[in-house]
Amino acid sequence: MEVVASAPGKVLMTGGYLILERPNAGIVLSTNARFYAIVKPIHEDVKPESWAWSWTDVKLTSPQLSRESMYKLSRKHLTLQCVSSSESRNPFVENAMQYTVAAAHATFDKNKKEALDKLLLQGLDITILGCNDFYSYRNQIEALGLPLTPEALATLPPFTSITFNSEESNGGNCKPEVAKTGLGSSAAMTTAVVAALLHYLGVVNLSTSSADQHQENKNSTDLDIVHMIAQSAHCIAQGKVGSGFDVSSAVYGSQRYVRFSPEVLSAAQAAVKGMPLEEVIGNILNGKWDHERTEFSLPPLMTLLLGEPGTGGSSTPSMVGAVKKWQKADPEKSQETWRKLADANSELETQLNMLRKLAKEHWDAYKCVIDNCSRLKPAKWMEGVTEPIKAEVVKVLLKAREVMLEIRNHMRTMGEAAGVPIEPESQTKLLDATMNMEGVLLAGVPGAGGFDAVFAITLGDSSRNVTNAWSSHNVLALLVREDPQGVCLESGDPRFLEITSAVSSVNIK
Numbered sequence: 001m002e003v004v005a006s007a008p009g010k011v012l013m014t015g016g017y018l019i020l021e022r023p024n025a026g027i028v029l030s031t032n033a034r035f036y037a038i039v040k041p042i043h044e045d046v047k048p049e050s051w052a053w054s055w056t057d058v059k060l061t062s063p064q065l066s067r068e069s070m071y072k073l074s075r076k077h078l079t080l081q082c083v084s085s086s087e088s089r090n091p092f093v094e095n096a097m098q099y100t101v102a103a104a105h106a107t108f109d110k111n112k113k114e115a116l117d118k119l120l121l122q123g124l125d126i127t128i129l130g131c132n133d134f135y136s137y138r139n140q141i142e143a144l145g146l147p148l149t150p151e152a153l154a155t156l157p158p159f160t161s162i163t164f165n166s167e168e169s170n171g172g173n174c175k176p177e178v179a180k181t182g183l184g185s186s187a188a189m190t191t192a193v194v195a196a197l198l199h200y201l202g203v204v205n206l207s208t209s210s211a212d213q214h215q216e217n218k219n220s221t222d223l224d225i226v227h228m229i230a231q232s233a234h235c236i237a238q239g240k241v242g243s244g245f246d247v248s249s250a251v252y253g254s255q256r257y258v259r260f261s262p263e264v265l266s267a268a269q270a271a272v273k274g275m276p277l278e279e280v281i282g283n284i285l286n287g288k289w290d291h292e293r294t295e296f297s298l299p300p301l302m303t304l305l306l307g308e309p310g311t312g313g314s315s316t317p318s319m320v321g322a323v324k325k326w327q328k329a330d331p332e333k334s335q336e337t338w339r340k341l342a343d344a345n346s347e348l349e350t351q352l353n354m355l356r357k358l359a360k361e362h363w364d365a366y367k368c369v370i371d372n373c374s375r376l377k378p379a380k381w382m383e384g385v386t387e388p389i390k391a392e393v394v395k396v397l398l399k400a401r402e403v404m405l406e407i408r409n410h411m412r413t414m415g416e417a418a419g420v421p422i423e424p425e426s427q428t429k430l431l432d433a434t435m436n437m438e439g440v441l442l443a444g445v446p447g448a449g450g451f452d453a454v455f456a457i458t459l460g461d462s463s464r465n466v467t468n469a470w471s472s473h474n475v476l477a478l479l480v481r482e483d484p485q486g487v488c489l490e491s492g493d494p495r496f497l498e499i500t501s502a503v504s505s506v507n508i509k
């Protein structure tokens with residue numbers, strides 16, 4: 001019996017830094033880059049003598065990092081002991097394991113606890129796999145002598161090995177351990193592992209069709225449990241309480257997000273100081289989760305593009321640390337910048353919602369404008385537009401651009417004041433050039449900014465021109481796109497599914 005669950009990566013379009021404080025909102029788009037967790041028993045049968053054992057064997061495999069770790073999980077105390085080399089530890093998955101088993105203990109009656117014991121005695125074999133889009137493959141592509149194009153990226157086999165950033169480049173603690181693109185691999189990984197384990201242990205009952213899963217009211221309690229456990233495990237593993245937008249979008253998909261009050265996790269933090277885990281999870285599941293989640297998706301005929309400029313990414317925690325230091329050192333100036341940024345963020349949201357409304361109410365005019373603008377540079381979008389409703393659509397498009405420029409300005413101001421490269425000069429040049437290409441609505445640095453991938457929103461069929469232009473500027477366009485679907489069960493191991501679908505497509509031909 002094997003359970004496979006997957007959760008998506010994200011792009012925080014607005015709200016970087018501000019989203020750390022309630023009630024500021026952020027817009028987060030989930031993507032078709034997904035992280036998979038496969039859970040199955042290690043032993044097919046439970047040997048009679050094993051009933052006396054008080055621990056569960058756990059095997060954790062990350063094929064892309066060539067890491068395999070063995071653990072012993074105490075079934076009574078839920079402590080986890082790594083019995084293989086400590087260099088290969090994974091705190092995200094370790095916490096996810098402890099929290100999910102504790103959730104089963106906290107919610108099961110006596111009968112279910114017996115079944116749980118039997119299942120745990122069979123051991124847990126966990127495999128984790130992230131789509132290529134989570135990681136940077138520029139070096140491999142260059143080493144293979146291939147051009148920096150999405151087509152070259154598409155030739156890499158699925159779940160290719162991940163590159164580590166070199167020690168020297170990590171010297172200033174400004175680069176992460178692995179070369180990542182910034183799509184939230186750790187949040188998607190934690191969410192996928194939590195979902196797969198909770199389903200495997202029988203705490204929740206997820207479904208394969210994400211549309212079903214996310215339908216209002218239906219199974220929403222199950223998703224809420226996945227969210228609470230994944231969020232707590234992720235925060236504890238990271239050693240800090242972030243805003244949680246990455247876990248929320250990994251669970252529920254694209255959304256407008258306002259963070260939870262950090263106090264809801266004080267029980268989990270107390271656990272680190274010795275409170276029994278079962279009690280902690282009870283508190284978490286009954287806690288006052290006050291985050292807000294509102295449906296949000298891009299207006300029709302718009303595409304999310306990501307481009308990797310090629311510097312191996314930035315470390316978000318050190319950037320956040322610098323911004324917080326600046327807030328303390330210069331409260332007046334920082335508050336003023338934050339207020340302007342918050343206003344601009346909410347204005348962009350308004351313009352995008354207005355475009356969704358115009359598309360719904362005046363589809364033909366909307367489609368005609370988008371098709372037209374997709375072939376023109378923004379300065380020409382209004383030329384020759386006479387019909388009032390079409391002029392209205394162009395006006396809103398232009399307003400969205402103007403607001404995006406304002407957001408970028410304030411983000412740069414914040415970076416300069418805090419002494420961190422939130423929109424570094426190299427990114428500014430790239431974003432300015434991108435925003436002036438035919439059919440580009442807007443472009444920016446997602447999330448915390450820095451040297452991670454940049455994003456662009458394009459109109460109609462213009463994405464091809466943008467990716468070609470990016471390639472000629474040495475920017476690798478990623479294959480990832482927006483996909484509003486959150487966590488869901490999969491029908492099997494994605495590595496075998498890829499092969500089966502490749503074989504069946506060959507057969508069809």
Ligand SMILES: Nc1ncnc2c1ncn2[C@@H]1O[C@H](COP(=O)(O)OP(=O)(O)O)[C@@H](O)[C@H]1O
Nearest residue numbers: 062064065130177178180182183184185186187
């Ligand atoms: N496939 C994987 N196998 C094991 N660990 C992974 C994998 N992908 C990501 N990680 C872990 O997650 C970390 C990256 O998480 P994080 O810094 O949050 O970056 P991101 O912006 O992608 O979320 C990596 O340093 C690594 O520890």
Ligand SMILES: C[C@@](O)(CCOP(=O)(O)OP(=O)(O)O)CC(=O)O
Nearest residue numbers: 016017182184242243316447448449
């Ligand atoms: C600064 C932030 O508001 C946004 C960071 O967004 P990123 O998308 O840059 O995140 P990482 O995946 O961790 O690199 C911090 C937060 O909200 O927790």
